[in-house]
Amino acid sequence: MCTSHAQEPCEAAQAGAGRRSFLRATALLGAAATASAALPSASAEAAAAQATSAAWRPDTAGHRFTLAVMPDTQYLFDGPSIDKAPVEASLRYLLEHGGEKSRNAENIVFLSHLGDLTQNGAAAEFAAIGEAFELLDRRGVGYSVLAGNHDVKSSTTDQRGSTPYLDTFGPRRFRGKSSFGGASPDGYNTFHLFRAAGREWMVLALDWRLSDQGHAWAKEVLAAHPTTPVVLTTHELVVEDDSLSAYGQQLWDRLIHGHDQIFLTLNGHYWPAGRATRKNAAGHDVHLHLTNYQNRYFGGAAMIRLYRFDLDRNVIDVETVSPWILGRAAKGLNELERQEIELSGDADRFSVDIDFADRFSGFAPVPARPARPASKVLVRDTAAYWRFDGHADGTAVSGTVRDLSGRGNDLTLVTVGGGTLGWSSDHHPDQPGHGSLEFRGFKSPLKGAYLRTVDGAPLNSATFEDGYTLEAFYRLPADWDPAHHAWSGLVSRTGTGGAAGRTGDDPDEPLATLSLSNDREPQWAMRPLNQEGIATNWGQETPLETWWHLAVVNDGTHTTLYVEGCPVVRNPKAKAVGITSVGLPWLLGGYEYGGKIDQILHGRLGDVRIVARALPVSSFMNH
Known part of the structure; x- marks a missing residue:
C-alpha cells in the first residue's frame, strides 16, 4: 500500500480514496462463544495441534x-x-x-x-x-x-x-x-x-x-x-x-x-x-x-x-x-x-x-455429448421409445412416427384447427436423440397438432402392475403463457375415470397425464388400479427456455417423480399399483378432458421412453 514510504511519496489517487465507516457486527458477538467452538481455538498451541493432525487434502472433484x-x-x-x-x-x-x-x-x-x-x-x-x-x-x-x-x-x-x-x-x-x-x-x-x-x-x-x-x-x-x-x-x-x-x-x-x-x-x-x-x-x-x-x-x-x-x-x-x-x-x-x-x-x-x-467456452469449450443410438436406450422391458432426430429444422411432421422399441406403439398425427407440428434439432444436452418435436398449441380457440398411438397398440391396454418408468424431455419457449398454454400434457393416457368406473375425484379427468400446470410445475396425475381416486405427484416450477428431464417411477407400490434425476418433495406415500386402462390410445403433446381434446402443448418435446419396470436414476435417459 502507498503510505508514507522512504522511497516514494503517497500517490494522489490514495488521497481521494476515502474511508468507509466501520461496520458493527454485534449480532455475531452474541454468539461468540458458540462460533468460537467451530472456528480457530483461542489457544495457539491447541490450534497448531489441531492443524497438524487434520489432513489438508482438498476435494478436487466436487x-x-x-x-x-x-x-x-x-x-x-x-x-x-x-x-x-x-x-x-x-x-x-x-x-x-x-x-x-x-x-x-x-x-x-x-x-x-x-x-x-x-x-x-x-x-x-x-x-x-x-x-x-x-x-x-x-x-x-x-x-x-x-x-x-x-x-x-x-x-x-x-x-x-x-x-x-x-x-x-x-x-x-x-x-x-x-x-x-x-x-x-x-x-x-x-x-x-x-x-x-x-x-x-x-x-x-x-x-x-x-x-x-x-x-x-x-x-x-x-x-x-x-x-x-x-x-x-x-x-x-x-x-x-x-x-x-x-x-x-x-x-x-x-x-x-x-x-x-x-x-x-x-x-x-x-x-x-x-x-x-x-x-x-x-x-x-x-x-x-x-x-x-x-x-x-x-x-x-x-x-x-x-x-x-x-x-x-x-x-x-x-x-x-x-x-x-x-x-x-x-x-x-x-x-x-x-x-x-x-x-x-x-x-x-x-x-x-x-x-x-x-x-470458459471461448478457450475451453465443453464438448457436446454425442447422440446415442436407439439400441443403447432400449433397456430390458422397454415398452415404447420415441425419438425425433434426423429431420430438417422447421419441416412439418407427417405420416407415422415409429416406436423404436419394435413393439408396435407407433404414433399418428392429429391436427386441430389447422395446426401443425414441426421437427426441430433442439434437444436437451444429455438427451440420447438430438432432435425434438415443436408443438404450437393454443387454448382458445383450440389449435395445434399432437400425436396418438395407433389403435390396437399394445401400450393402450398395458396396466403395469409390476411397476413402470415414464421419461420425457421438454422445453417451454419464452412466449409460453399460462392463459393459453397451461395444463397441456406431455404424455397422457386417454379414457376417463368415469369410463373406467372410477368416479372418485373428477370422473372426467383422463386416466393418466404428465402435464404442466399454470405455474409450469410438472404433475403426474393418474388412477392406480388399487385406488378409486386420483394419485398426484407434483414437481416445482420449471423456468422457460430451459430443457428439463422428467421421470415418473413406480416400483409396484409407490410412485416417485424426478426432475433432472432429483426426487421432488410432493410424492404421495399412499400405495399405488399400476395404471388403470380402458384400452384407448396414449397422447404425446395432447390432453383430453371428458374424452375430448382440451389442450395442446406449446413447446418442444424430446425423447420419450416407457419401461415396464422401475429404473434406478443411473439408468435414466439423461445418464
Missing part, C-alpha cells in the same frame, strides 16, 4: 471449492513492531478448514497473498513472515505471494535483482510443491496450478511492476496453458469501484484484455475495497476486485477473503473474515475487535454470478 485471499499485511511486519500472530491465525484457519476430512471443511484449495507482506522490505521483517508461512510449507499447502511496493524498491520493475523478498519468497521456496508451475527468470513472477471441480485452474502472480520481459513471460505462460482458466493476482490494478489505476489500465491493455482465460483479478494496495467489471476482447466479463484492510484495526489483522466457487449454482460467494479476532472471541473482544470480527458491507460480502461453462 463442484464447490474455496480460494483464500490475504491482502496487505505490512503493518504487522514493520521494523521493531512485528506481530505474526494474526497471520498465523489465518494460516491455521486454512489448515483447519481446508481438507475434505476436516470437521470444518471449506475445501480451501489455494491461498493468494496480494503483496506488501512487509512495511519496509527488510530482511528481519521477511524472516518473520517467512517463518509464519512455514505452517503451510510443512503441510504442502498451495499458495502464492507477490511483491508489493513496500516489499521492494517501488521505482523498480521485476528486473531489480536480489532483495530480501526474493531471498524469502523466491522460486526456491516453492520448488517441489505440487501446485508450483514455474517462475520468470528474474524470480518475481510465478504461476501456480491446482485442480478443483475436476479441472485445472491457474493463479498467475505478478510483480508490483511488470517489465517488458515480465509481460512476455506472462503471455508465454498463458499460451502454454490455453484451456486453463486464470485468476490473475497483482498488487495494484483497481483503485476504487469501477476505476483502474494508471498502471492497472496499462496491465489491462497489455495483458488482461487480450487473454480470455483471465476471468478474475485480485489486487490490494488501495483502500477501501472495491470492484470493477470490464469486457475483454472476446466480449466476456472480467471481474476485477480490490481487497485491502490495512487501514482497519490492527492493520487489518490479516483478514482473509474467501472466494467460494460453486459450479453447480454458477456463482462465487465472497466473504471477508478475521480468523485472529474470531479465535479471540471466547476470551472477550475489545471495542475495535467487535467492529472487525466479520465484514458485511457490499464490497466485502457479495456474490458474483458466472456461468462457468459459457464464460
Whole structure:
C-alpha cells in the first residue's frame, strides 16, 4: 500500500480514496462463544495441534471449492513492531478448514497473498513472515505471494535483482510443491496450478511492476496453458469501484484484455475495497476486485477473503473474515475487535454470478455429448421409445412416427384447427436423440397438432402392475403463457375415470397425464388400479427456455417423480399399483378432458421412453 514510504511519496489517487465507516457486527458477538467452538481455538498451541493432525487434502472433484485471499499485511511486519500472530491465525484457519476430512471443511484449495507482506522490505521483517508461512510449507499447502511496493524498491520493475523478498519468497521456496508451475527468470513472477471441480485452474502472480520481459513471460505462460482458466493476482490494478489505476489500465491493455482465460483479478494496495467489471476482447466479463484492510484495526489483522466457487449454482460467494479476532472471541473482544470480527458491507460480502461453462467456452469449450443410438436406450422391458432426430429444422411432421422399441406403439398425427407440428434439432444436452418435436398449441380457440398411438397398440391396454418408468424431455419457449398454454400434457393416457368406473375425484379427468400446470410445475396425475381416486405427484416450477428431464417411477407400490434425476418433495406415500386402462390410445403433446381434446402443448418435446419396470436414476435417459 502507498503510505508514507522512504522511497516514494503517497500517490494522489490514495488521497481521494476515502474511508468507509466501520461496520458493527454485534449480532455475531452474541454468539461468540458458540462460533468460537467451530472456528480457530483461542489457544495457539491447541490450534497448531489441531492443524497438524487434520489432513489438508482438498476435494478436487466436487463442484464447490474455496480460494483464500490475504491482502496487505505490512503493518504487522514493520521494523521493531512485528506481530505474526494474526497471520498465523489465518494460516491455521486454512489448515483447519481446508481438507475434505476436516470437521470444518471449506475445501480451501489455494491461498493468494496480494503483496506488501512487509512495511519496509527488510530482511528481519521477511524472516518473520517467512517463518509464519512455514505452517503451510510443512503441510504442502498451495499458495502464492507477490511483491508489493513496500516489499521492494517501488521505482523498480521485476528486473531489480536480489532483495530480501526474493531471498524469502523466491522460486526456491516453492520448488517441489505440487501446485508450483514455474517462475520468470528474474524470480518475481510465478504461476501456480491446482485442480478443483475436476479441472485445472491457474493463479498467475505478478510483480508490483511488470517489465517488458515480465509481460512476455506472462503471455508465454498463458499460451502454454490455453484451456486453463486464470485468476490473475497483482498488487495494484483497481483503485476504487469501477476505476483502474494508471498502471492497472496499462496491465489491462497489455495483458488482461487480450487473454480470455483471465476471468478474475485480485489486487490490494488501495483502500477501501472495491470492484470493477470490464469486457475483454472476446466480449466476456472480467471481474476485477480490490481487497485491502490495512487501514482497519490492527492493520487489518490479516483478514482473509474467501472466494467460494460453486459450479453447480454458477456463482462465487465472497466473504471477508478475521480468523485472529474470531479465535479471540471466547476470551472477550475489545471495542475495535467487535467492529472487525466479520465484514458485511457490499464490497466485502457479495456474490458474483458466472456461468462457468459459457464464460470458459471461448478457450475451453465443453464438448457436446454425442447422440446415442436407439439400441443403447432400449433397456430390458422397454415398452415404447420415441425419438425425433434426423429431420430438417422447421419441416412439418407427417405420416407415422415409429416406436423404436419394435413393439408396435407407433404414433399418428392429429391436427386441430389447422395446426401443425414441426421437427426441430433442439434437444436437451444429455438427451440420447438430438432432435425434438415443436408443438404450437393454443387454448382458445383450440389449435395445434399432437400425436396418438395407433389403435390396437399394445401400450393402450398395458396396466403395469409390476411397476413402470415414464421419461420425457421438454422445453417451454419464452412466449409460453399460462392463459393459453397451461395444463397441456406431455404424455397422457386417454379414457376417463368415469369410463373406467372410477368416479372418485373428477370422473372426467383422463386416466393418466404428465402435464404442466399454470405455474409450469410438472404433475403426474393418474388412477392406480388399487385406488378409486386420483394419485398426484407434483414437481416445482420449471423456468422457460430451459430443457428439463422428467421421470415418473413406480416400483409396484409407490410412485416417485424426478426432475433432472432429483426426487421432488410432493410424492404421495399412499400405495399405488399400476395404471388403470380402458384400452384407448396414449397422447404425446395432447390432453383430453371428458374424452375430448382440451389442450395442446406449446413447446418442444424430446425423447420419450416407457419401461415396464422401475429404473434406478443411473439408468435414466439423461445418464
